[in-house]
Amino acid sequence: MSTKRCYYETLEVERNADDTKLKSAFRKLAMKWHPDRNPGDAQSEVRFKEINEAYEVLKDSDKRAAYDRFGHAAFEQGGMGNGHGFGAGFASSFSDIFEDLFGMAGQRRSGGRERGADLRYNMEITLEEAYLGKTAQIEIPVSVTCESCSGIGAKAGSKPKTCSMCGGAGRVRQAQGFFTLERTCPGCQGRGQMIEDACSSCSGSGRVARERTLSVNIPQGVEDGTRIRLAGEGEAGVRGGPPGDLYIFLSLAGHPFFQRDGADLHCRVPISMVTAALGGEFEVPTIDKGKTKVKIPAGTQSARRFRIASKGMPVLRSRQMGDMYVQVMVETPQNLTKRQQELLAEFEKLSSGTTQPEATGFFAKVKDFFGKSAAN
Ligand SMILES: [Zn+2]
Ligand SMILES: [Zn+2]
Numbered sequence: 441m442s443t444k445r446c447y448y449e450t451l452e453v454e455r456n457a458d459d460t461k462l463k464s465a466f467r468k469l470a471m472k473w474h475p476d477r478n479p480g481d482a483q484s485e486v487r488f489k490e491i492n493e494a495y496e497v498l499k500d501s502d503k504r505a506a507y508d509r510f511g512h513a514a515f516e517q518g519g520m521g522n523g524h525g526f527g528a529g530f531a532s533s534f535s536d537i538f539e540d541l542f543g544m545a546g547q548r549r550s551g552g553r554e555r556g557a558d559l560r561y562n563m564e565i566t567l568e569e570a571y572l573g574k575t576a577q578i579e580i581p582v583s584v585t586c587e588s589c590s591g592i593g594a595k596a597g598s599k600p601k602t603c604s605m606c607g608g609a610g611r612v613r614q615a616q617g618f619f620t621l622e623r624t625c626p627g628c629q630g631r632g633q634m635i636e637d638a639c640s641s642c643s644g645s646g647r648v649a650r651e652r653t654l655s656v657n658i659p660q661g662v663e664d665g666t667r668i669r670l671a672g673e674g675e676a677g678v679r680g681g682p683p684g685d686l687y688i689f690l691s692l693a694g695h696p697f698f699q700r701d702g703a704d705l706h707c708r709v710p711i712s713m714v715t716a717a718l719g720g721e722f723e724v725p726t727i728d729k730g731k732t733k734v735k736i737p738a739g740t741q742s743a744r745r746f747r748i749a750s751k752g753m754p755v756l757r758s759r760q761m762g763d764m765y766v767q768v769m770v771e772t773p774q775n776l777t778k779r780q781q782e783l784l785a786e787f788e789k790l791s792s793g794t795t796q797p798e799a800t801g802f803f804a805k806v807k808d809f810f811g812k813s814a815a816n
Pocket of ligand 1 (some may be wrong): 607609626631632688
């Protein structure tokens with residue numbers, strides 16, 4: 441039914457491993473496979489997800505018990521053969537369904553905890569910054585756990601009271617015909633506790649708004665659309681739940697004369713008709729703010745490309761460098777003086793078929809084309 445790896449295998453622990461062992465195994469593996477440590481490696485992202493998922497289940501004794509009994513089927517769409525469908529976001533919906541199925545009300549330990557929301561931060565960087573890499577300081581508005589009440593929401597010195605509606609169970613029973621239904625307690629929203637004296641810093645929500653400065657490491661050679669994940673830097677969780685993640689979406693600003701193609705850089709340089717005909721040398725700027733010489737042979741045609749090795753962008757997480765391509769565009773002279781016009785006209789008179797091989801070849805083909813058409 442499922443080809444997923446066993447959660448215990450994923451975390452490389454014995455089936456009877458205790459919480460301490462689980463936690464240290466998780467930490468070790470999470471550090472190793474963290475996407476920030478292995479940017480651009482799809483395999484480690486998959487591993488990291490698996491490790492998280494396995495730990496998310498095994499650290500919770502209820503979920504672990506269900507997994508031990510039913511395997512992965514315990515958490516899959518339509519699992520347990522009862523038609524209860526729950527897809528994405530099982531982590532939050534699971535406990536409710538679990539309680540419905542097994543009548544485990546009152547053993548709910550989460551106390552209404554919720555994971556904080558993920559945040560997205562859009563950052564535009566220049567091509568030069570992508571070339572050099574950088575450490576960016578970003579200010580993000582986040583809601584963090586309230587310090588005055590440690591996220592509980594109750595005023596200092598006062599304690600949340602046990603909910604009178606459900607007696608602290610977080611669930612209430614309701615008779616409906618032959619059945620007794622259990623519901624999340626409407627008095628306390630499942631927390632099992634009521635806050636009478638709300639904390640004045642957070643008005644009882646347990647979270648406060650803050651600006652946080654984070655430093656983000658942008659590696660050399662990042663591409664447009666690169667996503668950097670900062671685990672645990674998103675919104676604070678609700679009532680002591682874990683924080684969400686922060687995702688930084690990088691976009692690259694356009695450059696005045698370089699176009700990027702993977703690790704290669706392209707630029708177009710206009711050259712004079714005379715330089716193209718006689719050959720010559722000119723300097724072009726490079727992305728590292730230096731200059732490099734391009735030598736062009738006599739008789740260079742427009743649009744010809746010259747490759748300058750290793751003057752492109754760094755390849756992400758490697759020592760390799762892309763190349764730079766310089767495409768020359770031969771510029772037709774304009775605004776000629778009388779004298780210049782005379783010289784060019786004289787030049788034209790002296791020109792034979794050998795100075796214009798392309799044109800000679802082309803007009804020969806045209807002649808040939810009309811000759812054939814006439815024959816048909
Ligand atoms: Zn209640
Ligand atoms: Zn507070």
